[in-house]
Amino acid sequence: MRRSIRLTSAVAGLTVIVAAATACGGGDDSGGGGGGGMIRASWGDPQHPLEPANTNEVQGGKVLDMIFRGLKRYDPETGEAKDEMAESIETDDQQNFTVTIEDGWTFSDGTPVTAASYVDAWNYGAHIENAQVASYFFQFIDGYDEVHPAEEDAEATADTLSGLRVLDDHTFTVRLSEPFSLWPETLGYAAYAPLPRAFFDDHDAWLAKPIGNGPYEIESYQRSQSMTLVRYEGFKGKDAAQNDGVELRVYTDNNTAYTDLQAGNLDLIDDVPASQLQNAQNDLGDRYINQPAGIIQTVSFPLYEDAWEGEDGAALRRGLSMAINREEITSRIFHDTRTPASDFTSPVLGDAGGYEEGLCGEACTYDPDRAKQLIEEAGGLPDGRITLTSNVDTGSHRQWMDAVCNSINNALDDTGACTVNPVPTFADFRNQVTGREMTGMFRTGWQMDYPLIQNFLQPLYYTDASSNDSVYRSEEFDRLVDEANSEADEAEAVNTFREAERVLVEDLPAIPLWYQNGTAGHSERLENVKLNPFSVPVFTEIKVS
Amino acid sequence: MPDQQSDKTPFGAQEVAAAKGLTAGTATAPETTAARSLWTDAWHDLRRNPVFIVSALLILFLVVISLWPGLIASRDPQRCQLGRSLEGPSAGHWFGFDTQGCDVYTRTVYGARASITVGLCATLGVAVLGAVVGGLAGFIGGFWDTLLSRLTDVFFGIPLVLGAIVFLSMITLTGIWPVVLVIAALSWPQIARISRGSVITAKQNDYVQAARALGASNSRMLLRHILPNAVAPVIVMATIMLGTFIALEATLSYLGVGLRPPTVSWGVDISAASDGMQFRNAPHILLYPAAALSLTVLAFIMLGDAVRDALDPKLR
Numbered sequence: 001m002r003r004s005i006r007l008t009s010a011v012a013g014l015t016v017i018v019a020a021a022t023a024c025g026g027g028d029d030s031g032g033g034g035g036g037g038m039i040r041a042s043w044g045d046p047q048h049p050l051e052p053a054n055t056n057e058v059q060g061g062k063v064l065d066m067i068f069r070g071l072k073r074y075d076p077e078t079g080e081a082k083d084e085m086a087e088s089i090e091t092d093d094q095q096n097f098t099v100t101i102e103d104g105w106t107f108s109d110g111t112p113v114t115a116a117s118y119v120d121a122w123n124y125g126a127h128i129e130n131a132q133v134a135s136y137f138f139q140f141i142d143g144y145d146e147v148h149p150a151e152e153d154a155e156a157t158a159d160t161l162s163g164l165r166v167l168d169d170h171t172f173t174v175r176l177s178e179p180f181s182l183w184p185e186t187l188g189y190a191a192y193a194p195l196p197r198a199f200f201d202d203h204d205a206w207l208a209k210p211i212g213n214g215p216y217e218i219e220s221y222q223r224s225q226s227m228t229l230v231r232y233e234g235f236k237g238k239d240a241a242q243n244d245g246v247e248l249r250v251y252t253d254n255n256t257a258y259t260d261l262q263a264g265n266l267d268l269i270d271d272v273p274a275s276q277l278q279n280a281q282n283d284l285g286d287r288y289i290n291q292p293a294g295i296i297q298t299v300s301f302p303l304y305e306d307a308w309e310g311e312d313g314a315a316l317r318r319g320l321s322m323a324i325n326r327e328e329i330t331s332r333i334f335h336d337t338r339t340p341a342s343d344f345t346s347p348v349l350g351d352a353g354g355y356e357e358g359l360c361g362e363a364c365t366y367d368p369d370r371a372k373q374l375i376e377e378a379g380g381l382p383d384g385r386i387t388l389t390s391n392v393d394t395g396s397h398r399q400w401m402d403a404v405c406n407s408i409n410n411a412l413d414d415t416g417a418c419t420v421n422p423v424p425t426f427a428d429f430r431n432q433v434t435g436r437e438m439t440g441m442f443r444t445g446w447q448m449d450y451p452l453i454q455n456f457l458q459p460l461y462y463t464d465a466s467s468n469d470s471v472y473r474s475e476e477f478d479r480l481v482d483e484a485n486s487e488a489d490e491a492e493a494v495n496t497f498r499e500a501e502r503v504l505v506e507d508l509p510a511i512p513l514w515y516q517n518g519t520a521g522h523s524e525r526l527e528n529v530k531l532n533p534f535s536v537p538v539f540t541e542i543k544v545s
Numbered sequence: 546m547p548d549q550q551s552d553k554t555p556f557g558a559q560e561v562a563a564a565k566g567l568t569a570g571t572a573t574a575p576e577t578t579a580a581r582s583l584w585t586d587a588w589h590d591l592r593r594n595p596v597f598i599v600s601a602l603l604i605l606f607l608v609v610i611s612l613w614p615g616l617i618a619s620r621d622p623q624r625c626q627l628g629r630s631l632e633g634p635s636a637g638h639w640f641g642f643d644t645q646g647c648d649v650y651t652r653t654v655y656g657a658r659a660s661i662t663v664g665l666c667a668t669l670g671v672a673v674l675g676a677v678v679g680g681l682a683g684f685i686g687g688f689w690d691t692l693l694s695r696l697t698d699v700f701f702g703i704p705l706v707l708g709a710i711v712f713l714s715m716i717t718l719t720g721i722w723p724v725v726l727v728i729a730a731l732s733w734p735q736i737a738r739i740s741r742g743s744v745i746t747a748k749q750n751d752y753v754q755a756a757r758a759l760g761a762s763n764s765r766m767l768l769r770h771i772l773p774n775a776v777a778p779v780i781v782m783a784t785i786m787l788g789t790f791i792a793l794e795a796t797l798s799y800l801g802v803g804l805r806p807p808t809v810s811w812g813v814d815i816s817a818a819s820d821g822m823q824f825r826n827a828p829h830i831l832l833y834p835a836a837a838l839s840l841t842v843l844a845f846i847m848l849g850d851a852v853r854d855a856l857d858p859k860l861r
Contacts (some may be wrong), residue, residue: 059819278826279826325627328628329627332628332646333627333644398642402645403645406627409623410624410625410626414625415621419807420806
């Protein structure tokens with residue numbers, strides 16, 4: 001369920017970028033319209049209204065990242081969650097937290113940001129009647145089941161989360177339903193942003209021109225056309241904007257945006273069209289950015305099928321993993337916009353956050369001879385052949401699937417061993433996966449919700465977890481995850497998660513393929529352009545010359 | 546003005562002389578060969594038509610390599626080395642490599658089979674279905690003619706490509722047969738109309754009337770007297786359509802509803818090659834299968850033209 005939402009959002013997000021929206025594509029009205037210190041950047045129509053808890057794709061997230069600051073903020077370079085508005089978040093038992101916020105912050109309409117701004121916003125985001133797409137972020141808070149029952153058609157039995165309590169203007173307490181030591185680290189996500197009274201008092205006016213507490217405020221917003229953001233002078237945070245503002249222009253075709261960038265009509269695109277990847281390095285030189293994002297692509301196996309059970313099944317999966325030449329595929333098919341994966345997380349976590357290069361070891365290293373040997377020892381492929389299933393409507397899936405199958409076929413010296421089974425649409429494909437209809441390998445991908453190792457492991461491989469598509473069950477893995485979640489020390493928790501990850505390397509319920517990169521290109525006017533771990537440009541730090 | 550006139554006169558004279566020589570030549574022919582049927586007559590013409598010879602040789606070549614592609618391509622079209630992705634032509638790999646690192650030459654050769662098979666089978670289907678429906682409508686006449694003709698009109702009204710996309714995207718079968726069936730099911734009305742017309746024309750001939758007067762059965766009249774004299778336009782039309790069916794197969798494969806990988810076909814390869822603007826960086830992967838496709842379609846259309854010239858004396 002959660003995976004499907006998130007994957008949809010990942011894919012939808014990508015498609016939104018790929019198909020980013022509208023008419024001003026020609027850019028003819030732009031001639032120098034950027035004004036002195038304004039950044040002209042490409043944008044796509046947000047999929048949902050710009051409410052913080054109702055945004056789970058990149059285009060809306062881009063704006064929220066500019067107009068809101070929450071308790072924590074993920075460091076654009078390391079991905080580490082640092083205190084932003086939070087003065088302190090204290091706990092003794094990893095379950096009850098006391099949050100104190102800094103004094104003096106205001107929304108851009110002049111009203112102060114208080115503890116109630118947070119509690120009201122979270123209650124709004126969690127409540128089932130508000131139908132917020134990211135409400136599952138609040139599931140850790142006690143009382144979530146009452147305001148957002150899991151059963152279909154069920155009605156909420158409470159109006160607010162029982163785990164939230166305002167103590168005074170600057171303090172509130174949070175009680176989680178179970179210990180979760182890394183919970184404060186999740187608070188950098190936009191869904192946890194505070195909301196001004198204006199949001200509740202005149203909702204429609206707020207949606208037409210959202211008001212936040214971030215480094216920028218919205219000056220004007222024409223849906224499907226453009227949004228102009230200017231520096232918010234009353235901003236209290238550490239990362240005040242280094243430029244006058246940002247003009248976001250909606251493009252329906254990112255090829256048009258790319259052409260506009262080359263022609264000097266646009267300053268920044270944050271997704272280089274797939275068809276231009278091969279040329280971007282030549283066209284843009286050092287103005288082309290290509291760096292890991294928090295997305296990992298994997299191939300999963302239906303462990304509910306007899307053929308994939310037991311030791312032979314594990315050996316078979318290990319053999320298949322070793323038969324895939326990740327380096328060659330990422331360079332030839334993706335033009336180095338993917339990085340071969342060697343663990344189950346993502347490089348954006350950083351070493352301290354739980355990423356460990358090479359953790360997967362031999363199992364993720366291309367070795368066709370050993371692969372063939374392993375597969376033969378395990379009794380060969382089930383019925384001598386295997387399929388690789390995925391939707392093919394987005395993201396050049398067809399091409400890499402062909403390449404993966406060819407790689408396996410070459411290793412096994414049998415051109416008919418692996419065949420691609422394309423499913424026309426993403427929805428069809430996910431229905432088949434969640435309906436447990438798979439027989440061979442199938443594509444799985446994961447876009448992180450927050451840069452935590454927990455987010456890459458627990459929702460995917462914990463027994464009966466929402467996105468455990470392989471139907472993987474391991475008592476040892478579950479035990480280590482539980483242990484890590486109740487660990488008081490953050491570094492210890494990360495280490496215990498790593499131990500759990502090593503269990504995955506042994507069992508290989510899924511094989512890591514590659515980490516997805518974020519790509520961007522900018523004009524010569526801009527300096528210091530970076531992408532954060534969510535592949536969104538760090539607008540505040542951009543300098544305009 | 547006078548200049549032009551003086552130019553024209555000798556020219557015209559030459560033409561007349563040439564025409565006379567020609568008629569003299571053909572006029573003498575019947576004396577040497579005894580009673581020539583339409584078919585031997587046509588064959589006699591075809592043998593002397595360079596267009597026919599070139600296209601026939603080309604088609605013979607295509608048929609041979611689609612039956613035995615191994616004759617001129619020793620590699621496996623499914624064996625690809627990604628490491629050589631998009632490499633240009635080199636010794637031993639004359640056409641270079643495609644995105645997946647498959648040998649373009651091998652794939653182009655193996656692609657002939659799918660295209661030729663689809664073309665031939667669809668044409669056969671169209672010819673049989675169209676000739677039967679059209680022939681019966683023309684021969685029986687009356688109510689059945691009206692009914693069958695309206696049915697033909699209904700199918701005639703379905704746009705070919707649109708109809709094929711709709712049908713093919715609904716069915717889940719893969720392979721060449723769905724494509725063949727859909728093409729045949731949507732293209733027969735053209736043949737049906739032509740064969741209906743020619744059957745009606747043949748029916749009114751004196752020898753048919755005579756056979757009827759002598760009490761010949763319907764089936765004897767149809768098979769002995771009408772069919773041999775009505776089938777020529779159908780053959781001409783079918784030969785020309787064959788080329789367009791091959792192009793249609795490629796179109797459908799390009800659109801993703803026709804043949805699908807791992808079937809090797811020109812349409813599939815063209816589709817893969819045009820994906821993601823590869824043309825800018827590696828034109829060879831698009832050009833070779835496209836050239837093979839054009840050449841094949843051209844060969845069949847030329848053949849159709851030559852056959853029409855030979856079979857349809859009115860056009861001469």
